[in-house]
Amino acid sequence: MVEVKKVKRSENYSEWYNNLVKQADLAEHSAVKGCMVIKPYGYAIWEKMQAELDRQFKETGHQNAYFPLFVPKSLFEAEEKNAEGFAKECAIVTHYRLKTDPDNKGKLMVDPDAKLEEELIVRPTSEAIIWNTYRDWIQSYRDLPILINQWANVVRWEMRTRLFLRTAEFLWQEGHTAHATKEEALAETKQMLEVYADFAENFMAVPVIKGVKTENERFAGADETFCIEGLMQDGKALQMGTSHFLGQNFAKAFDVKFVSKENKKDYVWATSWGVSTRLMGALIMSHSDDEGLVLPPKLAPIQVVIVPIFRKEEEKMAVLEKAREYANALKSKGISVKLDDREGQSPGFKFAEYELKGVPVRIAIGPRDVQNQTVEVARRDTKEKQVMAEVDLVHKIEHLLTQIQQNIYQKALDFRAENITTVNTWDEFKNVLENKPGFILAHWDGTSETETKIKEETKATIRCIPLDSALEEGKCVYTGNPSKQRVLFAKAY
């Protein structure tokens, strides 16, 4: 265990976040600029996320496949807007061989004779290589839809990185689907947005606002970008997932046509959608406190930890026997349990350690409990402790896990409700931004110019045009021009 340097959320949110990621053993910086090492405990959480998302993708008819890491430059540039959007942050492979440096013993140099005829782009996203492939897969409407997802790594050469929130290389899934009609593609886009929202709220316990991006914030190459937006504890917004309706842009760029039932040729309609290891950042920032991580039971690698307490040898026997009995009973119900029977550490040490790691439920069992047929149960979210009779313990723990899942969602939901402010004037807008970080609902005249000016003056961007907000006549907070709907502003990660 590392010595814990305590920084409070309220003192320095960034430092608190960085310390937490390291101290809870989730990830660390690597020798490669901007890239992180995801450590076993952090990766275990990501695997839980993957497993559930993957299940939902398959349930909605998708299959996994894998496409190359590299994209030849000529393919990459085919869809102009997409290429332009990502051009500034691409890593490029220009050579395929090193050789020993004659002027510098023991060192290697790029072999100038091994220059590639065509540069390879390390994928920042895979539309290009995938749509180039789909062209060969699609001839008839009978070949559609294609519903494919891939789990992969991508590289975006960011200037400023932060563990999980923005790294130069990150892990994600990207779904890429092809459809015969616009309606079907749009329905797919919305369906996957729902999958993401459901996952965020019911598994991550993070409430999200579903919406549409403005033109400024739209994915490069998309006709429409849908997104889910979460609110972090420091009042900043985090884009947690996007689902794009790509229209026929990629089909046209890669010449992907199909013959319809009516024997007519038409371009294929496309969608793509993705979530990344950034979700780890959202999870950490949404629930954790000054004691450490708080994990929702549905994603916690360890849901219940059992800490045995004993002095004498005969106590140890009795306590461990009980502890194993409980552990097995819980495991048989599919609950992931860790029995921490290390003898070098005191119970207090272990309590603190599992709090740091966000384990939802802790069971302590000592000689006193063995005698009374009880256990001490502590929940991470509220830090409440109670002595429970062992009768029906498994059911009680199952119930408690459900309660914790609900409670941390409710807490996050309440927090968000308190931090969405409706404003009507520009003064109010600026005042709220400065004094009460969070989401702002305000009228906007619908132009890119206004959005850009607001961003320049306040750093706030339109996170989305919420899908479920009612139409309402009003005046743009910035220009006073007419508006039909409030949009969601915030400073964002």
Add this chain to the structure above:
RNA sequence: CGGGGUGUAGCGUAGCCUGGUAUCGCGCCACAUUUGGGAUGUGGAGGUCGUAGGUUCGAAUCCUGCCACCCCGACCA
């Protein structure tokens, strides 16, 4: 990439101004006593002072380049 800061053992640090071979705490290893909220004692191991040069008899300390990280911008999921 611009402005500010940091880099000394696994972690947190003192020393740097005023140059003389590195301090303390946690952790680690061994043994003993301990264990219901971060145990105690005794003994021990662990350092190219981020890195590459320069100045000097001598560099953690002074100078230069580079690298990484943090904070604030620009860019972005």
